[in-house]
Amino acid sequence: MKKIISVALALKREISKNNIFSYSVPDEIFVDENDVGKLVKVPFTSRILLGVIIKVFDEEQYLQLLKNKNHNLVEIEKLRDILHIFHNLPKLDQHFFDLAKFAADYYHQPFGDALEMSLPPIYRTANFDENKEIKIKIKIKNKYLTKNLAKNLQNQNKPKIILNDEQQIAVDKILASFDINEKAAKNFLLFGITGSGKTEIYLHLIDFVINKLQKQVLLLVPEINLTPQLENQIFQRFFDNENNENNANNKNANENFAVLHSDLTAKQRDFYWRLAASGKAKIILGTRLAIFTPLPNLGCIIVDEEHDLSFRQRDNFRYSARDLAVFRANNLQIPIVLGSASPSLESWYNATISKRYQLLTLSKRANFQAILPKIKIVDFKYQHQHQNQNENSAEIKNFISPQILEKIHQRLANKQQSLIFLNRRGYATSLFCANCGWHSTCNHCDSNTVVHLQQFQLRCHHCGFVQKLPTACPKCGEQNIFNAGLGTQKLEELIKIEFPTANIFRIDTDSVKNRQQWLEVLEKIHNSNADILIGTQMLAKGHDFPNLTLVAVLGADFGLFASDPRAEERIFAQLLQISGRAGRADKSGEVLIQTRFKNHHLFLQLLEHNYVKFADNQLRIRQKTNFPPYCYQALLRADAKNMAVATNFLADATQFLEIKQNAKIYENLLIYDPVPLNMAKLADVNRAQLLIETQNRQLLHKFINNLIPYLEYLASQYKASQKLSWFIEIDPPEL
Ligand code: ADP
């Protein structure tokens, strides 16, 4: 009997929010009810698209539905045939559909977009052949790590670790929650100071899930490229032949461990996706996009560094992988562990106030020889005004306090490592004219251009605009133009002059462009006994340098008085993390933070390593000011060629609320005035936003559902030349 199928097309917002279409199945293709969830290729207008089977009907069932007429179904004769069904690719299960549906609804995106984003792009290519078995010989062991580096990383991990009391309690509580009859919440916030052994807890958990339960674990991390250590640890623990001769996972290491992130080739992504989606892979380590992987046998989710903004996708489909992970775990009723040394205030609220999460605390460093570094605040105002370009390069004292320099000298003498943290790459933050006050700005953005001396260029770090470095002021012709503000390149230059015998490494996205280079640099650092590391936040992320005993933080004041209420939370987390790099092994560490505002409460709480005090205090402020997590927000953004167009569009959008408010439905919804973004112009586009706020989450979503068609209508009234575009972001992480 002829079969008719409903297919959800995996395509970006193009036709309509409803992307489900009916197709007929030609005689030569076999399809039955068991094929729901399989991928198909179908014709759509003049294109060929990828889709997923949602339902399978017999001809009679379909005719019956047609008769009912309340469905928008096409008559059988008009249906087009599907072209192919991918019988040999894993099929998507109901749990995956739940997730995609939830994500689409919650973030107000089309369901088709969620599908499109979830599937390996290679499946959409015309000549993709699922049966041409992809043979990727991926050697997991030392896959990217050279022998030497692997050994270095290994040495830092003593083979047999006995959990300390706090770790044991945490593990016990989480393991207890695997019991199906356990009614207690299965959401955990693992709050552990840097070096407290959170990773060890993850490994215990993974062991339990893959070996005892025979289920899959999803481990989400912010950045795989910067943390090869974790990948290596997992490999050693579960798949290394030498260490675990009896481990059944050994033989199939290639198939038991899937790594999913955006840096994979199309073939690798296909390979790992199939391993994960078929249930073969037991451990799935991935960045945010991995949350959308179908995992038929998922037993537990772990989100490391849960506060990290990398879990947010900030374009196209705007979502939070951490929040979706919580949904996913709750939907399956499996445990989820969110780990951090500086949890997001949302998670802290959930753990301490709403009690949606159980709080597990690790308050001590795990390695008993390692104690938390002493943090000191160094009062220093750096002087960058009006010097001659040639003179100022020799003046390290203008930028770094003598106290810090002295400490670095001491470390050098003792053959210990120092790290200087400066979160500004480039040479100088801009070029200034001593005569007329001109400074270098981007032609396309409301931003400075940054001096890159080696290339003799001015560069915009926002849009990529590049100019030749002028030798005189373009405005008045003055030759005395100088570099203002310190970037990592200039810092490196100054440090080399100050410490001529030291072995110095600079690590930022200009010097280390990809994973390969990062691994090479790491190896060099380990092999050559680096003395001084200079770097941006690349250095803050979870890498262990056992010989590192001094961390100096420059530019801690950047953003301290920003208008975004979350700025302090970010700075605190970052400073805590970078401080945590010091003294992780047996040598005690010291952290010096250079600031002009030594009495700022943020620094005072940092001195005590007191995240709890800081977070509780921030939550009180947020309650008073009625800011998330004490309310729900959505952001409406409009971009246009001219600012007036963008703000007018937003102002018009508020009309919708006013009309509705007369009906009192949206009384409890607060809509702010449209405002230009702090950096309004980016790459010749002017940007404005307005904030929508309420105590009632359902009301917010209802409002947005109604607002979207209105915005679509409004936007259609603008000419293409005005380049108007808009989007809505739910739970915006930045304002
Ligand atoms: P975190 O992820 O919390 O920053 P890690 O898990 O990286 O901390 O642990 C820091 C160091 O302490 C690692 O070198 C780890 O091997 C070690 N470690 C963890 N747990 C223990 C333990 N129970 N006993 C001894 N050392 C431990």
Ligand code: ZN
């Ligand atoms: Zn000038």
Ligand code: ZN
């Ligand atoms: Zn620019």
